[in-house]
Amino acid sequence: MTASSFQRPLYLADQVRELDRRAIDAEGDGFALMRRAGESAYEVLCARWPGIRRVCVLCGGGNNGGDGYIVAALAAADGVAVDLVALKPVAELEGDARRAAELAAEAGVVPVAWNDELTLDGELMVDAMLGTGAHGAPRPPYAAAISEVNASGCPVMALDAPSGVDVDTGHIETEAVAATLTVTFVGDKLGLHTGAALDVVGDVIYAPLGVDPRSHGGIAPVAWLQTRQDLARALPPRRPGSHKGIYGHVLVVAGAPGMGGAALMTSEMVARVGAGKVSLATDAAHVSASLTRFPEIMARGVRGAPDLEAMIESADTVAIGPGIGNGAWGQAALRSVLDAGKPCVVDADALNLLAREESGIHRDDWVLTPHPGEAGRLLGISTAEVERDRRDAVIALQRRWGGTVVLKGAGTLVYDGDRLTLCPFGNPGMASGGMGDALTGIIAGLSGQLASLGEAARIGVLLHALAADAAALDAGERGLLATDLASYARTLANPQPVSSHADHA
Numbered sequence: 001m002t003a004s005s006f007q008r009p010l011y012l013a014d015q016v017r018e019l020d021r022r023a024i025d026a027e028g029d030g031f032a033l034m035r036r037a038g039e040s041a042y043e044v045l046c047a048r049w050p051g052i053r054r055v056c057v058l059c060g061g062g063n064n065g066g067d068g069y070i071v072a073a074l075a076a077a078d079g080v081a082v083d084l085v086a087l088k089p090v091a092e093l094e095g096d097a098r099r100a101a102e103l104a105a106e107a108g109v110v111p112v113a114w115n116d117e118l119t120l121d122g123e124l125m126v127d128a129m130l131g132t133g134a135h136g137a138p139r140p141p142y143a144a145a146i147s148e149v150n151a152s153g154c155p156v157m158a159l160d161a162p163s164g165v166d167v168d169t170g171h172i173e174t175e176a177v178a179a180t181l182t183v184t185f186v187g188d189k190l191g192l193h194t195g196a197a198l199d200v201v202g203d204v205i206y207a208p209l210g211v212d213p214r215s216h217g218g219i220a221p222v223a224w225l226q227t228r229q230d231l232a233r234a235l236p237p238r239r240p241g242s243h244k245g246i247y248g249h250v251l252v253v254a255g256a257p258g259m260g261g262a263a264l265m266t267s268e269m270v271a272r273v274g275a276g277k278v279s280l281a282t283d284a285a286h287v288s289a290s291l292t293r294f295p296e297i298m299a300r301g302v303r304g305a306p307d308l309e310a311m312i313e314s315a316d317t318v319a320i321g322p323g324i325g326n327g328a329w330g331q332a333a334l335r336s337v338l339d340a341g342k343p344c345v346v347d348a349d350a351l352n353l354l355a356r357e358e359s360g361i362h363r364d365d366w367v368l369t370p371h372p373g374e375a376g377r378l379l380g381i382s383t384a385e386v387e388r389d390r391r392d393a394v395i396a397l398q399r400r401w402g403g404t405v406v407l408k409g410a411g412t413l414v415y416d417g418d419r420l421t422l423c424p425f426g427n428p429g430m431a432s433g434g435m436g437d438a439l440t441g442i443i444a445g446l447s448g449q450l451a452s453l454g455e456a457a458r459i460g461v462l463l464h465a466l467a468a469d470a471a472a473l474d475a476g477e478r479g480l481l482a483t484d485l486a487s488y489a490r491t492l493a494n495p496q497p498v499s500s501h502a503d504h505a
């Protein structure tokens with residue numbers, strides 16, 4: 001499958017270094033690229049902090065530091081007061097970084113060597129300590145300098161990446177610079193968009209510096225960053241001659257005794273993103289509430305396997321997991337769904353049951369939607385290990401279980417065995433009960449309207465996050481509920497103007 005031309009490619013550090021190398025070979029001058037990095041960073045600085053009078057630039061001993069010396073030179077030439085803190089003596093710098101430091105000196109910048117007694121001050125800190133050449137946790141004196149930047153309470157602009165972030169994974173081993181804004185050069189990096197890094201990158205601005213990564217053949221991106229335009233591309237207006245039979249019949253299997261809310265939230269979302277028909281198999285105690293709230297949803301109480309098997313038989317896709325518990329009700333329901341061999345979306349308790357009981361299962365026609373805790377159980381590793389390298393985890397899950405895997409959490413990843421996509425949308429308001437049920441419903445609801453389950457997972461993740469962003473924009477992140485997403489999800493599921501029969505007359 002080819003990626004959407006809208007989506008931005010994401011790379012690992014070694015790949016970007018290779019892109020740098022090829023661009024420099026083509027241009028014949030590494031310093032020109034570094035100069036453009038510094039210039040584009042300074043341009044971003046001036047746009048974000050217009051009229052700034054004093055900056056503190058912290059420069060490391062490699063080329064990331066070189067970018068910092070260029071920024072310092074440009075700021076000084078503009079009449080901005082520059083405090084430059086050198087983590088490595090200028091006399092020990094090499095190559096392009098040395099040339100950049102000489103440029104800063106010519107502009108009148110006088111570096112101060114880092115020492116633990118320094119108190120950092122200024123209207124803005126520029127973090128040019130560590131970039132793609134960093135390996136492992138920051139060592140002295142970088143670790144102390146990172147803490148001091150964070151203690152300063154000043155806004156921070158990070159060059160290429162906040163020092164202390166692993167740009168391949170987003171993992172932070174000890175402490176990272178907490179940036180307000182990160183300008184990243186040449187190729188955007190996966191680790192700036194997922195996991196713990198999201199707490200420290202601030203706004204990520206991508207500066208290609210005139211290098212088109214796609215023109216340097218042979219370096220395949222490891223992932224693709226989704227865009228809003230993906231929704232419109234995937235969800236064109238409905239055909240005027242539509243009937244409900246062509247948009248899928250989804251069966252939601254959810255809500256063991258005492259857990260009816262999950263069943264309602266899941267099935268509401270299936271309906272709101274446009275499935276043709278929605279059935280709900282739930283505990284008998286939840287049926288009357290379901291019918292009262294959503295008469296459009298065909299809710300039935302399931303007492304045993306024959307009841308459920310008949311319902312599965314008439315569905316195109318099954319969503320199973322929300323609120324099924326880990327008792328007899330859930331186990332029997334999961335067994336029936338798996339035995340029926342219908343395409344399915346598997347979430348929540350169903351994932352925990354799978355992890356316990358279905359050690360040999362591997363299927364193409366399902367979507368698994370674990371959060372990091374469930375992902376850990378499915379892989380037999382800890383949640384912390386999943387979070388340490390989320391890309392590695394989602395690939396391992398897909399290889400182990402097949403189908404399409406959605407690894408939830410900030411910077412959700414979707415992998416179908418071929419393409420890895422990363423959703424840059426969503427907000428911390430989504431850290432509330434029921435959000436996962438809503439996502440399961442959205443993916444299942446889209447499954448009959450898109451070309452594949454993998455596409456339903458990708459577009460479902462995007463739509464869910466954008467709905468949460470729209471809801472949070474209206475009334476704030478705190479207190480955001482899964483049910484708040486329904487009306488926004490409906491709007492987003494219709495990204496094109498509505499067609500009417502009259503338009504075709």
Ligand SMILES: NC(=O)C1=CN([C@@H]2O[C@H](COP(=O)(O)OP(=O)(O)OC[C@H]3O[C@@H](n4cnc5c(N)ncnc54)[C@H](O)[C@@H]3O)[C@@H](O)[C@H]2O)[C@@H](O)CC1
Nearest residue numbers: 034037061062063064130131132133134135137138139160
């Ligand atoms: N010509 C180029 O290659 C370009 C490079 N660019 C910049 O250069 C950066 C990459 O430069 P480098 O390859 O020199 O690498 P970095 O400048 O990111 O880091 C290398 C330095 O950090 C030290 N280091 C590595 N890991 C450490 C750790 N855990 N704790 C403490 N010190 C550590 C190394 O000993 C070395 O001194 C990019 O991130 C980007 O900012 C840009 O200027 C674009 C052009």
Ligand SMILES: [K+]
Nearest residue numbers: 127129130161
């Ligand atoms: K940096």
